[in-house]
Amino acid sequence: MIRPLTLAILLALAAPSVAAKQTPVPDNKAALADPARPAADRERDAARKPAELLAFAGIKPGQKVGDFVMGGGYLTRILAGAVGPAGKVYAFQPAEFIAFKKQYGDDQAAIDAAYANVDAVAGPFAAPAFPEPLDAIITVQNFHDLYLKPFPAGTGAKASAALFAALKPGGTLIVVDHSAAAGSGTTLSDSLHRIDKAAVVAALTDAGFRLDASSDLYKQTADPLTANVFDPAIRGKTDQFTLRFRKPE
Numbered sequence: 001m002i003r004p005l006t007l008a009i010l011l012a013l014a015a016p017s018v019a020a021k022q023t024p025v026p027d028n029k030a031a032l033a034d035p036a037r038p039a040a041d042r043e044r045d046a047a048r049k050p051a052e053l054l055a056f057a058g059i060k061p062g063q064k065v066g067d068f069v070m071g072g073g074y075l076t077r078i079l080a081g082a083v084g085p086a087g088k089v090y091a092f093q094p095a096e097f098i099a100f101k102k103q104y105g106d107d108q109a110a111i112d113a114a115y116a117n118v119d120a121v122a123g124p125f126a127a128p129a130f131p132e133p134l135d136a137i138i139t140v141q142n143f144h145d146l147y148l149k150p151f152p153a154g155t156g157a158k159a160s161a162a163l164f165a166a167l168k169p170g171g172t173l174i175v176v177d178h179s180a181a182a183g184s185g186t187t188l189s190d191s192l193h194r195i196d197k198a199a200v201v202a203a204l205t206d207a208g209f210r211l212d213a214s215s216d217l218y219k220q221t222a223d224p225l226t227a228n229v230f231d232p233a234i235r236g237k238t239d240q241f242t243l244r245f246r247k248p249e
Contacts (some may be wrong), residue, residue, distance in 0.1 A: 001232065003057070016228055018105070021028060022202070023114075024111065024234035025171075027102045028051045028054050028078070028081070029051075029083055029119050030081055031050075031078050031079075031080075031081025031202045032050060032078065032081070033083045034077060034080075034081045034148040034224040036077065036115075037077050037078075041077065044074065044170050046091070047175045047236060049072070049217055050075070050078050051218075051220070052217055053056045053138075053140075053174070053176070053217065053242070054078070054082050056173045056174065056213070056215050056217065056242065056244060057078065057136055057138055057172065057244065058136065058172060058244075059082045059083065059136060060083070060135075060172055061080075061083055061084040061086060061087060061175075062083065062084065062086040062087045063083050063087050063135040063136060064083075064087065064088045064090070064092070064132060064133070064134045064135050064144040065079050065083055065087065065088070065129050065135060065136045065137070065138065066089075066090045066092060066121075066128070066136070066137040066138070066166060067079060067089060067090070067092060067137075067138060067139075068092050068120075068128060068137050068138065068139035068142065069092060069093065069097070069139055069145070069188075070091040070092060070093055070107075070108060070111070071093075071104075072105070072107050073107050073108070073110075073111040074100065075138060075140060076089055076091045076111050076115075076118060076165065077083075077111065077115070079138070080118050080200055083117065083196060084115055084117070085116070086115075086133075087117060087119075088116075088117055089117060089118045089119070089124075090114070090119050090121045090130050090131070090134070091108060091111060091119070091121060092121040092122070092123075092124035092128045092130070093105065093107075093108045093114065093120070093121075093122055093125055093242050094122075094123070094124065094128075094231065095122050095123055095125070095194065096124070096150075096151070097125075098122065105122075106225065107152070108120045108122070111240045119131075123194055125145075125146065125151060125155060125163060126146070126154075126155045126158035126159045127158065127159075127162050128159075128162055128163070128166065129167040129200060129220050133166070133167065133171070134153045134166055134171055135167075135168060135172070136167075136169060136173070136174065136199065137166060137167060137171075137172075137173045137174070138169060138173075138174040138176075139173075139174070139175055140176040140177075141176060141177055141178060141240070142177070143156075143175050143179050143195060143200055144179045144186070144193055144195035145180065145193075146159050146189075147186035147190075148189055148190055149190050154160055155178055156186065157206070157207070160204050160206070160207035160209075161202050161207045161208075163204075163207070164207045164208045164209060164247060165202075167247045168247070169248065169249040170245055170246065170247060170248075170249045171245055171246070171247045172212065172240070172245065172246050173209060173244070173245040173247075174243070174244055174245075175204070175241075175242075175243045175245070176218065176240055176241070176242050177194075177197075177240060177241060177245075178192075178193060178194040178195070178199065178229045178238045178239070178240055179193050179194060179195075179196075179197060179223070179225055179238070179239040179240060179241050180192065180194035180195050180196045180225060181196065181226075182196060182197075182198065183196065183198075184196045184199075185199045186197070186199050188245060191228065192220050192226075192227065192228045192229065193228060193229045194229060194238075196227065197241040197243070198233075200243065202243040207248060208247065208248070209226040209245035209246065210235055210245065210246050210247075210248055211243060211244075211245055212245060212246040213243075214242065214243050214244070215242040215243075215244075216242075217238075218240035218241075218242060219238070219239060220237055220238060220239040220240070222237070223237065223238050223240070224238035225239060235236050236244065
């Protein structure tokens with residue numbers, strides 16, 4: 001027997017994908033051609049499909065956007081070009097990540113200095129302190145990290161609530177992450193660095209979000225979902241889900 005909540009999640013996951021396919025791809029050539037982007041970033045574009053991701057996210061010039069866990073800044077640089085001089089990108093790096101590896105802080109500081117429309121944001125992983133209401137937040141391959149064992153129980157729920165609070169009414173949250181087997185929940189976050197799509201939907205729905213659309217942008221049907229994403233045999237070829245959530249108006 002399918003419980004009502006489970007059925008609602010399954011229907012939500014299935015229905016929006018048609019709408020996602022109707023989203024036109026805007027011209028983000030200028031953002032991708034930014035001469036400040038490292039060559040290594042450009043080499044990743046074929047796999048990362050940034051223009052399509054920005055189209056799915058609905059990123060527009062003048063918007064205020066958060067990059068939740070900016071990592072080395074691949075997406076931050078592109079967002080800076082996409083929102084333009086009238087927009088703002090808030091590049092969040094968890095304090096816990098910076099404490100673990102100094103390079104995270106160095107990368108954040110470098111991008112903050114290089115782009116006039118990028119501001120660095122730090123703070124606890126579960127409590128990103130974005131300074132103003134945002135039009136959109138994007139997080140790529142990071143949501144599963146909220147469920148790693150070094151972080152206290154409840155970190156995922158607290159971060160989901162913080163992301164909801166950070167958005168304007170009607171604002172969007174884009175989540176891209178490595179797929180785990182259906183029914184595995186968050187249990188493979190440590191061992192495989194994967195997460196069940198349904199677990200993400202459940203966590204963010206509990207926080208108040210509505211699932212708005214899904215995309216097969218990073219679908220890899222050959223991925224058996226059983227290997228650690230850093231395994232050389234699968235790295236760069238993992239199946240990933242792409243979800244767009246909306247904060248109700």
